[in-house]
Each structure stands twice: as C-alpha cells, then as structure tokens.
Amino acid sequence: MINPVILNSTGIILGVVFGVLAFIIIVIVISHIKIVKETDEFVIERLGKYIQTWKVGFHWLIPFFERIANKVSMKEQIGDFPPQAVITKDNVTMQIDTVVFYYVTNANLYTYGVTDPQQALEKLTATTLRNIIGDLDLDTTLTSRDTINGKMKNILDEATDPWGIKVTRVEVKNILPPQDIREAMERQMRAEREKREKVLLAEGQKQSQILIAEGEKESAILKAEAEKVSKIKRAEGDAESLLKLKKAEAESIKLINEALPSKQVIQLESLKTLEKLADGKATKIIVPSSIQNLASLKDIISNE
Numbered sequence: 001m002i003n004p005v006i007l008n009s010t011g012i013i014l015g016v017v018f019g020v021l022a023f024i025i026i027v028i029v030i031s032h033i034k035i036v037k038e039t040d041e042f043v044i045e046r047l048g049k050y051i052q053t054w055k056v057g058f059h060w061l062i063p064f065f066e067r068i069a070n071k072v073s074m075k076e077q078i079g080d081f082p083p084q085a086v087i088t089k090d091n092v093t094m095q096i097d098t099v100v101f102y103y104v105t106n107a108n109l110y111t112y113g114v115t116d117p118q119q120a121l122e123k124l125t126a127t128t129l130r131n132i133i134g135d136l137d138l139d140t141t142l143t144s145r146d147t148i149n150g151k152m153k154n155i156l157d158e159a160t161d162p163w164g165i166k167v168t169r170v171e172v173k174n175i176l177p178p179q180d181i182r183e184a185m186e187r188q189m190r191a192e193r194e195k196r197e198k199v200l201l202a203e204g205q206k207q208s209q210i211l212i213a214e215g216e217k218e219s220a221i222l223k224a225e226a227e228k229v230s231k232i233k234r235a236e237g238d239a240e241s242l243l244k245l246k247k248a249e250a251e252s253i254k255l256i257n258e259a260l261p262s263k264q265v266i267q268l269e270s271l272k273t274l275e276k277l278a279d280g281k282a283t284k285i286i287v288p289s290s291i292q293n294l295a296s297l298k299d300i301i302s303n304e
Contacts (some may be wrong), residue, residue: 149169
C-alpha cells in the first residue's frame with residue numbers, strides 16, 4: 001500500500017512541473033507575438049525557407065519553426081559614401097564623394113538579392129562614378145554636376161532593381177582636384193575678377209563721359225534755343241515799333257491832308273524841319289527858290 005504522504009508529495013511535484021511548463025509555454029507564446037510598424041516589413045522563414053513578408057499589424061510567429069530573417073525599413077535612406085579617387089579623360093586624378101537617396105521596394109529581394117545591399121550599393125556607386133568621369137575632362141567635370149547626377153541615378157536605379165531598391169536621387173557632394181590645379185584655378189578666378197573690375201571701371205568712366213557730353217550738348221542746344229527766341233522777340237519788337245511809327249506818320253499825314261494847309265504853312269513847316277536837321281552843327285543847306293521868296297534869303301549858314 002502506497003504511503004499517502006508520498007502520493008501527496010508526488011502530486012505537488014507534478015503540479016509544480018506542470019505549472020512551470022505552462023508558464024514557459026505562455027512566455028514562449030507571448031514572446032512570439034510581433035507587431036510590425038507602418039514603416040517596416042518583416043521577412044519570415046519557416047525551417048530556413050522564405051514563407052511570407054509581414055506588413056503593418058499584429059502577427060504571431062510559430063515557435064521553433066519560424067523566424068524573422070530580416071527587419072527591413074521602408075523609409076527613404078541616405079547612402080553617404082566616402083570620397084572616391086577617379087581619373088578624368090585628361091588624366092587628372094581627383095577625389096569625388098557622392099550621396100545616394102534610395103528606398104526599399106521589395107523586402108524579399110532586398111534580403112535575398114545580395115549579401116550586403118548597402119555595401120553593394122556603395123561599390124556600385126564608386127565603379128559607376130569612375131566610368132562616367134573617365135569620359136569627361138577636368139573642366140567638363142567641374143561644370144557638369146547635373147549631368148553626372150542624372151547619369152548615375154539612371155544607371156544605379158536600373159542596376160539595383162534585382163535587389164528591391166529604388167534609387168530616387170544622386171548628388172555629387174564634393175569635387176576635389178589636386179592642390180596644384182586648385183591653386184591654378186584660384187589664380188585664374190582672381191584674374192577674371194580683376195578683369196571684370198577693370199571692365200566695369202572702364203564702362204563707368206565711359207558712361208560718365210557720355211553723360212557729361214550729353215549734358216553739354218543739351219546745354220548748348222538750350223542756349224542756342226534761348227538766343228534764337230531772344231532774337232525773334234527783339235525782331236518782333238523792332239518790327240512792331242517800326243509799324244507803330246509808320247502808322248503814326250500815316251496818321252499825321254492823314255490829319256494834315258484833312259486840315260488842307262496853305263502853301264505858306266507847308267513852307268514854314270519845311271523851314272522848321274530844316275532847322276531840326278541842322279541841329280546846331282556846321283551844316284550848309286541850299287534852300288529851294290520857293291522858300292527864298294518867303295524868307296528873302298539866298299543861303300542859310302549855321303556855324304558852331
């Protein structure tokens with residue numbers, strides 16, 4: 001007969017064991033509950049084989065059979081790669097570093113397409129950059145950043161499609177020619193600035209002289225116009241004065257004619273006119289015979 005104490009102890013041990021097992025199972029089940037965020041995707045494998053890709057939401061992983069092979073961020077990422085030594089068409093070695101903007105379009109291809117996607121993208125960027133710069137000379141390289149960016153973007157985007165990567169933009173961040181070439185470029189830029197300064201000064205002096213000449217020309221024109229107007233006004237004044245004088249004489253003659261003066265009056269007025277003509281100066285005047293009869297004079301001599 002089994003001792004009740006032993007049975008009781010065995011029951012307690014079994015209860016503890018089942019309790020521990022239940023607790024472990026609950027912990028395992030809870031630990032395999034996964035929540036995928038909006039910006040992520042999880043690649044799931046079952047017994048080493050790809051099964052599915054989890055997107056946003058609540059998911060449960062079968063313990064011991066399934067595992068998360070990769071957690072992939074679907075946000076746009078930046079690949080800031082170190083400077084690469086490249087050689088131009090005219091055999092100038094320079095350092096160029098680039099920045100690549102990309103995002104993952106397919107988490108499955110991104111996980112299984114290449115061993116290290118970021119490293120692969122970096123190496124591909126370096127080789128593509130060397131190929132493009134090898135077809136350009138130094139001056140073209142320095143002035144064709146947009147062209148280089150566009151070519152690299154198209155080549156990288158096409159090459160990374162099997163990896164589930166979409167390249168959205170490529171930027172050449174820095175182009176560093178050798179020191180001696182940089183110094184030569186600085187001297188050239190300094191010479192160009194000095195040349196532009198001299199040209200601007202010469203243009204300024206030219207414009208200044210043109211403005212002064214135009215001012216003098218306008219001043220001379222205005223002065224000539226003023227003199228012309230003044231002469232016209234004086235001539236108009238003289239003409240008006242002469243016209244008034246002639247009108248007065250005409251009126252005087254008209255009045256005399258209307259008064260019907262006698263012959264003696266006319267002769268007397270003529271003598272007065274002769275007197276005014278003498279005007280106190282030594283003048284010899286021959287008097288007509290008609291006036292001689294009136295004055296009983298042969299000659300009128302006036303001396304100072």
